[in-house]
Amino acid sequence: MLKVNKSASRTVDILNLLAKSTKPLTQIEISEALALPKSSTYELIYTLLKKGVLEFDNEDLKTFKLSLKVFEIGMTILEKTDFYGISRPFLEDLSAKTGETVFLAIENNGMIVYVDREEKNSSITTVPGAGTRRPMYSTGLGKALLATYSDQRVKEIWEMTGKTTKYTKNTICNYNDLIKDLRQTRERGYAIDNREMEDEIFCVAAPIYGRAEKAVGVLSVASIYLKMDVKRVELFGKMTMETALAISKRIGFRKDSIYFGTQ
Structure with a gap:
């Protein structure tokens, strides 16, 4: 002893x-x-x-x-903290509990870059790998991060993206519609990708913060749309928020709310 x-x-x-x-x-x-x-x-x-x-x-x-x-x-x-190493067990746990694919991503030059993923008996057969880049406006991961930014910064990224591509019939290609979606995300506490990037794929996502109270990454759970009823969306959204906040706390974030001071 x-x-x-x-x-x-x-x-x-x-x-x-x-x-x-x-x-x-x-x-x-x-x-x-x-x-x-x-x-x-x-x-x-x-x-x-x-x-x-x-x-x-x-x-x-x-x-x-x-x-x-x-x-x-x-x-x-905190400076020696391994963000990815700390996040990994959280990804594994969230994937095991949801039975779905969990993604970790960051922003780079106005684009989402996938940096890690975990899947336990996932219903998704085709998923983006590490290093894949996607627009922020058409992904749950991207919108979760955009919702942490000011409207001015969102506008800059929107304009940086150039001509928006309509990946599916649900892709948001209007700036005012995006702003409305981001406000709903802040109120809800997590972002939703309702088949906006890929047909039949539904995602919920929440941002991860560092000690400077700025989003440093984002976490999502992705599933087949047909499996996502209202209860499941709310449950996965809550679990994703809680996991993102738990990771944030481990790397120095001190607040208890995912979205704050974004206007």
Whole structure:
């Protein structure tokens, strides 16, 4: 059985307490909040102070707060985070639960680029592989990302795309219709591709955010249209949102909502 070092454990408790506190704390407040001996609290606090992990908020009142060094350590961890490695088990889990194909994609120059996929007993027999590029306006993945952008940015990408291609009878080829669809996506919490890129393929998609609160990728579940009744769409949409948010949290995103501040 692993033996827990008492001093290390108390140090972590102090850091967690100060991180969650809405105000700087004194040595006595820290000692009382954690039920620690005053002498031990003093030694730990001043060791952390000497190491630059804590700093005085008010030296006269002897109130303490976390220093920027803690932030720097956190940023170093996030910078070394493997976005694709972290996403992979989530893709596998979502595919296993839905029994459908799950895609991971990013934007590049106004286009969606597929970077990973997972399928468990999927009903889809033909799917895009890694590196495939598709327009944003005609895919659930693309629309999920567009819905995180401002209308100005959406307009820029729309114009960048040039002459829109009508891939199916359901493809959105009118800018105002796209804007309406994106507003519905924000309200719903996930994007829908209702046979807009491929006949008979239905997708739900949600964006993945990084620590800077900007979308860095997007996740989707794709199925045969005939299998997608209203209940299944809502269920898959909710599962996709939850998975996208869980991945986002793992790479530094701190909000609890997928769509915010997009106007």
